Amino acid sequence: MPELPEVETVRRGLEPSMQGATIDRVQQNRPDLRFPLPPRFAERLTGRDIVALGRRAKYLTIHLDNGLTVICHLGMSGSFRIETDGDENAPGNFHHERVKSTAHDHVIFYLRHHDGSGVRIIYNDPRRFGFMLFAEEGTLNQHPMLARLGVEPTGNHLSGQVLRELLAGKRTPLKAALLDQSLIAGLGNIYVCEALWRAGLSPMREAGSIADDQKKLDLLADSIRAVIAEAIEAGGSTLKDYIQANGALGYFQHSFKVYGREGEPCRNPKCRSVIQRMVQSGRSTFYCASCQS
The missing domain is CATH 3.20.190.10 (MutM-like, N-terminal)
Structure with missing residues (x-):
């Protein structure tokens, strides 16, 4: 969706x-x-x-x-x-x-x-x-649809310090924590995969494992904000049925680094690995095992 x-x-x-x-x-x-x-x-x-x-x-x-x-x-x-x-x-x-x-x-x-x-x-x-x-x-x-939503991942709402507070003590996989709408509102599968690749963090690692590493927290917050901002600027990503209000389609999908690229070379110029895919909580996760730890 x-x-x-x-x-x-x-x-x-x-x-x-x-x-x-x-x-x-x-x-x-x-x-x-x-x-x-x-x-x-x-x-x-x-x-x-x-x-x-x-x-x-x-x-x-x-x-x-x-x-x-x-x-x-x-x-x-x-x-x-x-x-x-x-x-x-x-x-x-x-x-x-x-x-x-x-x-x-x-x-x-x-x-x-x-x-x-x-x-x-x-x-x-x-x-x-x-x-x-x-x-x-x-x-x-x-309203029941909005009452439990977490922080917005745009502008200055999300920071490394905010992530520290949200992730501390969380034993769930990092990707699952970022998809929890009560923690961060609006993050979806595509952009979590993209942000984690940019931040060099494995989607499988325990969410709380980065709570004491301010450098990783700041990098992750920056990566989330950047990927969302770039996608908005590009008009959103076109997947299946999505269209803009004026009928045009978004083109951020052409900038995907990992999402939907299973088996393709990692786009990190220093990496010789390929993008892998696995299923987490029923959703496809795309990542580079060499770049993300």
Whole structure:
């Protein structure tokens, strides 16, 4: 499913069309996605102004002028596309074929801007693993989907000192600890593999084993922040169903150092080994046994 950089890319793609617009009406084509849509979903959104678009971990948040927030998750195959008046085609050059069937257009937001122009924001989700839920005014951080999320791995939120506090005493594998959303919010399988390679740390080593090594902690924090920032800058990674809000695909996958590269040479110029793959907690882990210890 889309990871944090993909969701941030979607947020940035939607923001110019959605922030400051008024929701004229909402077309709800089915009663549910992964979960039932909230009661009076379309009615409660109609007429409201969108004051901001946010993101928490892998969740997109749409903030309205009455304090209500829509929490959106893209699931495995969910995506938004933008259609403006007179333009029925989402812009962008396609790297892979995208889902075009309107049969999977489950929710359509009809928006109006202050200049009178209109735009449609369409949520398409063939597998329907995504969802849209409400958080009432003042309760966003207490919502069951968000309440237990840990620190964000972006900007200055994550540091070596923060990692020391999070990992101390943890006997789980380092990769598993980094994927624990209650510790670090939004880190997914792809970027954990990439960050661990950059930091030269084995995904199998005990998480708490680096808690007393400030150099390793600082390097790991720097690696996590860097790989996330680069992926956001590149527009997110394109894997299977992910597309940006404007229909274009992300290209960070072309910079992967280990993910999906089993049997290929390690990209460390000083290394003569190949990338290996193993399964941890049901997920593929890609790593270099020579570079990561």
